Amino acid sequence: MIRQSLLASALLFSAPLIADAQSVQAEQRVERVVTVAGENGAEREELEATERLQPGDRLQYTLEYTNSGDDAAENLSPVMAVPSEVLLEAGSITPRTATIEFSADGGTSFSALGELTITEGAVSRRADLEDITHVRWVLAEPVETGETGYVSYRATVR
DSSP states (O other): OEEHHHHSOOBOOOTTTOSSTTTEEEEEEEEEEEEEEOTTSOEEEEEEOOSEEOTTOEEEEEEEEEEOSSSOBOSOOOEEEOOTTEEEOTTOOBOTTSEEEEESSSSSOOBOGGGOEEEETTEEEEOOGGGOOEEEEEOSSOBOTTOEEEEEEEEEEO
């Protein structure tokens, strides 16, 4: 079993996270994705808190942010680490309205997934989901005073 506390330390508060760190607060949640049967027999996904995880469990990492300042917060770029214990799920990153960038070098540099390369010795190759260490969202719109938003991704416990 893997303790959730090992996985919950995925939030990176770096310089590009918040344009005005004094007016924007952020809180991260890590929840297990479970499939439940609805009343009509159709399956749906729900999120639940959990203390212990098993390989194969699906997780959702969510960063919720709120602008409590007097002015709109511009140029927000939230960053979350992808713990080595999980594999990022393709197509799970939201919101899709943001520019989404990836890092495979511990958050030092970011680019689109198709442009990200890994150098192993003298050989370079295109990075894949297993190489991703961080996800960054570049928000297109300012976050107005009192506005709350979120970014998230899903991953599977290795």
